[in-house]
Amino acid sequence: MRAIITGGTGFIGRALVAELREHDWEIVILSRNPGRVAETFGQGVIGMPWENGWVDMLGPDTVVVNLAGENIAGRWTGGRKKRILASRVEAGKTLVRAVKSTGKPPRALIQASAVGYYGPCGNTPVDEYAPGGTGFLAEVCRQWEASTGVLESMGVRRCTVRTGMVLGQGGAFKRMLPPFRCFLGGYPGSGFQGVSWIHLADEVGAIRFLMDNESASGPYNLTAPEPVNFRKFAHMLGMVLNRPYKTPVPEFALRLLYGEMAREVLLSGQIALPKRLTKAGYRFKFPGLEDALRDLL
Numbered sequence: 001m002r003a004i005i006t007g008g009t010g011f012i013g014r015a016l017v018a019e020l021r022e023h024d025w026e027i028v029i030l031s032r033n034p035g036r037v038a039e040t041f042g043q044g045v046i047g048m049p050w051e052n053g054w055v056d057m058l059g060p061d062t063v064v065v066n067l068a069g070e071n072i073a074g075r076w077t078g079g080r081k082k083r084i085l086a087s088r089v090e091a092g093k094t095l096v097r098a099v100k101s102t103g104k105p106p107r108a109l110i111q112a113s114a115v116g117y118y119g120p121c122g123n124t125p126v127d128e129y130a131p132g133g134t135g136f137l138a139e140v141c142r143q144w145e146a147s148t149g150v151l152e153s154m155g156v157r158r159c160t161v162r163t164g165m166v167l168g169q170g171g172a173f174k175r176m177l178p179p180f181r182c183f184l185g186g187y188p189g190s191g192f193q194g195v196s197w198i199h200l201a202d203e204v205g206a207i208r209f210l211m212d213n214e215s216a217s218g219p220y221n222l223t224a225p226e227p228v229n230f231r232k233f234a235h236m237l238g239m240v241l242n243r244p245y246k247t248p249v250p251e252f253a254l255r256l257l258y259g260e261m262a263r264e265v266l267l268s269g270q271i272a273l274p275k276r277l278t279k280a281g282y283r284f285k286f287p288g289l290e291d292a293l294r295d296l297l
């Protein structure tokens with residue numbers, strides 16, 4: 001089997017590539033820097049530009065995993081917001097155009113999304129049947145998911161993976177560690193906002209599960225079944241690192257530094273439950289936060 005992965009050079013993509021290589025998948029990564037693919041992965045992983053060379057590889061032996069997108073960390077200026085949205089929607093549209101032009105639908109498409117789909121929802125748990133929320137990220141997720149929606153009417157089995165904060169040696173979690181290690185760990189604002197997290201091994205495990213499971217389609221929350229709030233998260237992280245965690249970062253400082261990003265990501269949250277993934281039979285390697293943190297640190 002062949003996997004065509006967009007965003008395969010990123011934090012999640014690299015771990016997925018490692019997993020697929022172990023199981024002898026042929027791997028093609030669509031990248032803005034295809035030359036860097038060979039540097040990163042060595043022989044055996046093919047880097048292709050988005051523009052050409054890969055379209056004829058579509059077909060029933062191929063699964064597409066669409067992870068590409070501008071990173072959302074940091075302050076959202078007008079220009080960044082445009083890139084955050086356009087990078088995702090354009091990636092989806094390019095895949096759709098490719099399938100239409102060849103008339104060779106892939107066996108399946110795993111379409112990335114995020115728990116931000118549900119918008120800020122306090123501490124009310126949501127599953128995949130909850131409606132989309134409001135705010136910039138919710139709108140990005142809605143358009144991102146919709147960008148490849150038409151493939152379903154062309155017979156493609158499509159799973160949208162609404163991912164929580166992925167814990168591993170990258171992403172937001174990696175950025176969180178230095179202050180904790182320097183005894184400056186804490187939680188943003190009140191700390192009562194929900195944190196839907198998932199260990200990288202389960203993120204990759206669940207994507208693999210959905211790639212292989214012919215009866216899986218539709219939205220799936222890729223989040224651990226035991227979500228916490230930021231206070232609990234900071235407490236656990238401090239405990240595992242053997243560092244105090246008592247320094248809350250005041251709301252006004254975060255708003256000043258990060259503006260809208262702080263309001264939508266750091267100061268509000270979701271408790272998104274993996275209802276459909278669990279029902280489909282996926283077994284989490286790290287359902288609980290303490291074990292996940294101990295494994296990583």
Ligand code: NDP
Pocket residue numbers: 006007008009010011012013030031032033067068069070071072083087112113114115163164165166167171172
């Ligand atoms: P990364 O930021 O590590 O990697 C994303 C990849 O997308 C990059 O390697 C890059 O590939 C490509 N990319 C970046 N910017 C652009 C752009 N402007 N235009 C086109 N392509 C771009 O992301 P992750 O691996 O952490 O996440 C993968 C996807 O999952 C992302 O879309 C992310 O939003 C989503 N997600 C991640 C979560 C997390 O906690 N990590 C949580 C929820 C959702 P290249 O340079 O090779 O083109």
